[in-house]
Amino acid sequence: MPEYRKDIILDEWVIIATERAKRPENFREEKIKVEKKEGIVCPFDRGNEQMTPPEVLKVDKNGNEVQGDGPWQIRIVPNKFPALVEHAEPLSRQYGIYMLMEGFGMHDVVIHSPEHITNISELDLAQTRLLVEVYVKRLLEIKKDTRIESVIIMLNQGKEAGASLEHSHSQIFSLPLNPPALMKEVHGTRRYFEKTKKCPMCDILKFELSEKKRLIYECEDFVIVQPYASRNPFETWVVPKRHFSNFENILEKERDSFAKCLKMVVDFFYYELNEPAFNYYIHTGPLHDSAGAHYHCHFELIPKFSIKAGFEIATGIDICITTPEYTADFMNNSGRFN
Numbered sequence: 651m652p653e654y655r656k657d658i659i660l661d662e663w664v665i666i667a668t669e670r671a672k673r674p675e676n677f678r679e680e681k682i683k684v685e686k687k688e689g690i691v692c693p694f695d696r697g698n699e700q701m702t703p704p705e706v707l708k709v710d711k712n713g714n715e716v717q718g719d720g721p722w723q724i725r726i727v728p729n730k731f732p733a734l735v736e737h738a739e740p741l742s743r744q745y746g747i748y749m750l751m752e753g754f755g756m757h758d759v760v761i762h763s764p765e766h767i768t769n770i771s772e773l774d775l776a777q778t779r780l781l782v783e784v785y786v787k788r789l790l791e792i793k794k795d796t797r798i799e800s801v802i803i804m805l806n807q808g809k810e811a812g813a814s815l816e817h818s819h820s821q822i823f824s825l826p827l828n829p830p831a832l833m834k835e836v837h838g839t840r841r842y843f844e845k846t847k848k849c850p851m852c853d854i855l856k857f858e859l860s861e862k863k864r865l866i867y868e869c870e871d872f873v874i875v876q877p878y879a880s881r882n883p884f885e886t887w888v889v890p891k892r893h894f895s896n897f898e899n900i901l902e903k904e905r906d907s908f909a910k911c912l913k914m915v916v917d918f919f920y921y922e923l924n925e926p927a928f929n930y931y932i933h934t935g936p937l938h939d940s941a942g943a944h945y946h947c948h949f950e951l952i953p954k955f956s957i958k959a960g961f962e963i964a965t966g967i968d969i970c971i972t973t974p975e976y977t978a979d980f981m982n983n984s985g986r987f988n
C-alpha cells in the first residue's frame with residue numbers, strides 16, 4: 651500500500667509507492683564504461699592549464715597552495731561559460747510589475763585531479779580528504795565577500811546528471827541571494843524549531859540511531875542515513891552529529907570523518923550499482939542570516955534513477971518507488987560501510 655511520509659526538514663509530504671519497485675540490485679547500471687576517446691584534448695588534464703581561465707586556488711597533494719607552474723592536485727578555476735558573473739551589481743530593481751537583477755555571482759569549477767579520471771570514486775581517501783579541505787578553504791574565502799549570501803557546492807556525476815565534461819570535477823556557486831531550495835529547508839526547520847524547541851536534524855539523528863532501519867553507518871562525527879521521506883531510490887545523506895549550520899565551520903577531525911564517509915558512499919555507488927549518474931551537494935546555511943539554532947548542515951546524494959513525471963512536476967510531491975528501509979538494507983549488506 652502506498653503511503654505519504656512527511657519530510658520534517660522541508661515540512662513537505664512525499665509518496666512512497668513500491669508497487670512498481672525494482673529489487674535494489676536491479677538498479678545496477680547495465681552500461682559499459684566509456685573509454686576516453688583518443689585525440690580528444692581535455693582542458694582539465696595536467697599540461698592543458700592554459701585552456702581554462704587562471705585558477706583562483708591551486709593546491710598540491712599536501713594541501714599547500716601552489717604558485718606558478720608547480721605540480722598540483724586540485725585546481726579551482728572560474729567556469730569558462732559561467733551561469734553568473736562577478737563583474738555585475740547585486741542590486742535588484744523594478745521592471746514594470748517585475749523585478750530584475752544583474753547576474754552577479756561566482757561559478758567555480760573544482761578540478762579534482764590532474765589525471766583524466768571520470769568518476770569521483772577514482773580519488774583515493776587522501777585525495778578525497780584534500781577535496782574536502784579545498785571545499786572548506788574556498789568557502790571561507792568566498793565568505794569574506796559580503797555581497798554573497800549563500801554558497802552551494804555540488805557535483806554532477808555522469809552525463810545524465812548534467813556533467814558536460816567527463817573529467818571529474820565539482821562546482822561551487824556563490825549567490826547574492828538565498829535560493830528556494832535552501833529557504834525551504836530554512837523555513838521548514840524554523841517551523842519545527844518553533845513548535846518543539848529542537849533542531850529537526852538532531853531529532854532525526856537521535857531517532858535513526860535508535861531505530862536503525864535506515865541507518866547505514868555511524869562514527870564519532872557523522873551518520874550516514876537514508877531519509878525516512880526519501881524522494882528518490884537510494885537517496886543518501888551524510889549528517890554531522892554535532893549541531894552546526896555552516897559547513898565552513900567543520901572541525902579538523904570532522905573533515906577526516908567526512909572524507910571517509912564521502913569515499914564510502916561514492917564507492918558504494920561505483921562498485922555496487924555500477925557507476926550510476928548522481929548529483930551530490932552540500933546543504934549549508936545562509937552565510938550571514940542566523941539560522942544557526944535550527945539549521946543543521948548536511949550532504950545529500952541523489953542518484954539519477956528516475957525522471958520526474960507530470961505528477962511530480964505538477965504537484966511538487968515526489969513519488970519514490972522503493973522504501974529507504976529496503977535500500978538501506980541492501981547498502982548495509984554490501985559490506986562497504988565499516
Ligand SMILES: [Zn+2]
Nearest residue numbers: 692695766817
Ligand atoms: Zn581530463
Ligand SMILES: [Zn+2]
Nearest residue numbers: 849852893946
Ligand atoms: Zn541539529
Ligand SMILES: [Zn+2]
Nearest residue numbers: 835933948950
Ligand atoms: Zn538538504
